[in-house]
Structures are given as structure tokens and as C-alpha cells.
Amino acid sequence: MSDDPHEPGIALARAALRGDTLAMQDLLAHLTPYVARICGPIALDSGPDATQEALIVVFRSLRSMRDPQALYGWVRAVAVREAVRIARRDGRAHPAELADLPAPGDPQLAADIRDVLARLSPEHRAVLVLRDVEGLDEQTASRLLNLPAGTLKSRLHRARASFRKAWSA
Amino acid sequence: MTDEQQWPTADLDDVRRLRVLAAAIPGARITERVLPLPADEVWAVMGDLEGEFGRFQPDMRHVRVLSRDGERVVALARSRYGMRARLEGVVRPGWCWLQSRFLIIGMAAAPDPDGTRIALTGGLRVPGRAMIVPFGTARELDHALTRLETRLRA
The missing domain is CATH 1.10.1740.10 (RNA polymerase sigma factor, region 2, helix turn helix motif)
Known part of the structure; x- marks a missing residue:
């Protein structure tokens, strides 16, 4: 079996x-x-x-x-x-839409996922789900979403700072 | 990694599930109606295989449940024209899916802001295949839903 x-x-x-x-x-x-x-x-x-x-x-x-x-x-x-x-x-409309994604394990992401998700575009939410729920690496996630790996990587690289900035605004 | 329990998840009610199966089976139609009644009251009639079921389903004269194992059911159905069908499937509150070699029967009920949404699908099965003979199916389902509604509103 x-x-x-x-x-x-x-x-x-x-x-x-x-x-x-x-x-x-x-x-x-x-x-x-x-x-x-x-x-x-x-x-x-x-x-x-x-x-x-x-x-x-x-x-x-x-x-x-x-x-x-x-x-x-x-x-x-x-x-x-x-x-x-x-x-x-x-x-x-996503008036407070974030340009970047929160990093895995970000405490604010854990605090209120739904509110964070509502500030993201559907494509960004998809990246987050593939990475944090499905456990895919970023390259696999970007391939699945037809996003250039470089684009995704640079977005993720800047993610933490801009995410925190949006939250503290 | 974030605890996935906190992520919002979607809910697919039983009428939506029935839409998926009806959409996947060539020839299948689905009819839906909203009744201003609570779901448990509606299902008490829809799910009564040996009683009410035979009064609203097309061509069904009598159904006898041969065995039940949890949600799994085996039943013997007899049509008005004397034909018999050995139906196998799943019956639980809000959901019924039964198949024999020549028949497919699908029913669902789900809470709606105006009461309960009910849906029927199924009909004559192309023997052994996931396909329904399309002729007259929509009309039969509509008649069945009307009979069911009349019974429930009585």
C-alpha cells in the first residue's frame, strides 16, 4: 500500500x-x-x-x-x-495596493493575512499563495504565472521594506 | 512559513458542486430554483429515497434501499414502465449522486439568502459512460423541480 x-x-x-x-x-x-x-x-x-x-x-x-x-x-x-x-x-479598486510582496514569516503577514491580501493585486496574491501555501520556490512560481523570474526576484528583494512602509503609513 | 490555517479559504456549497459535475458530463443539464424554506425542511423531502423521491423524480415509481454504509447507498429503482436500475452512490444532507448503467441522478440543496437553492441534474445515461442522452432532459428536470416545489409549498 x-x-x-x-x-x-x-x-x-x-x-x-x-x-x-x-x-x-x-x-x-x-x-x-x-x-x-x-x-x-x-x-x-x-x-x-x-x-x-x-x-x-x-x-x-x-x-x-x-x-x-x-x-x-x-x-x-x-x-x-x-x-x-x-x-x-x-x-x-485597490487604493492601497502594494508594489511588492511581504517576505515569508513577516509578523504582519501572520497578523492579518486577509487585510494584506486585499492590498495586493491578484497576480501578487498568486505568488504569495504559491510560495507560502504551496511551498514552491520563487522560480517555479514565476514560471507557473508566466512572470519573468528576474521581475519576480527583484519584487521580492524589495519586498520587506516596502511592505513595512505601507503598513506603517 | 506562515500557518496556513490563517489563510482565507473558499467554500464550495453543494449546488456549486453539482454545477461542476453537470458541466463535466456531456448532455447534462442542470435546473435550479430558490425556495423560501429552510434547507433541512427541503432536504427531508428531497433525500427521502424510499418515499418522496419516487413522487417527484421522472419515471420513478419505487425505490428500495438495499444497503447503506455511511454516505454510500445501494438502491433498487423501478420505473413506471417496469424497468429496474441498481443505483449506487452517495446520499447525505444536501447532496445526492447516484448512477446505474443507464441512469444518472444528481441533487443538491444549499442555504441561500432567500431560503434554500435546490438543483437537479441527470437523466438517461449513455450506457456505462459519463454522458447523458440529451433529448428531453431539460424538460424532465424542470417538471421534477416543479413537482418538488409544489410538494414543498403544500
């Missing part, structure tokens, strides 16, 4: 691909918390819409998935893309 926490999802995806709709509903129950965890902090108030749209893309495109082993990476990429799209669609 494998201890891989991804194994149940991969097995369900294989069964769903064979046309078993009960496996589809089990896969939906299995993937929903994962997708909601990504879409929530990126899309904020539009999180339920983003989660629904991301899962619709995932389930409609299941057949195009070449390798079920790649399920989670693919689902993550779809969830981030849909969350950014829905957040932009429902975009509200």
Missing part, C-alpha cells in the same frame, strides 16, 4: 476517465479542498466562483490530461489561473 497522499486522487482520476461518474463525484470531493485553498486567498470574496470555475475547467479537460501522475500540478496551475482571472473580472 502506497503512503503517497496523491495516490487516491490519481486512482479516482483514472476511474473517472473510464466514464465512472461516481468516481467523478469522489474526485470532486477529493480535489475541492485543494482547489479552494488556492482560490480562496487569490480571489478573496470571489473565492467560491473561482473554485467552481477552476473545477469546471479541470473536469471538462480531464480527458486531455496525458499523465494522471501529473494531476495535482495540473490542477494547481488551473486553479491559480482561474483564480487570477475571476479576481480580475470582479476586480475592485
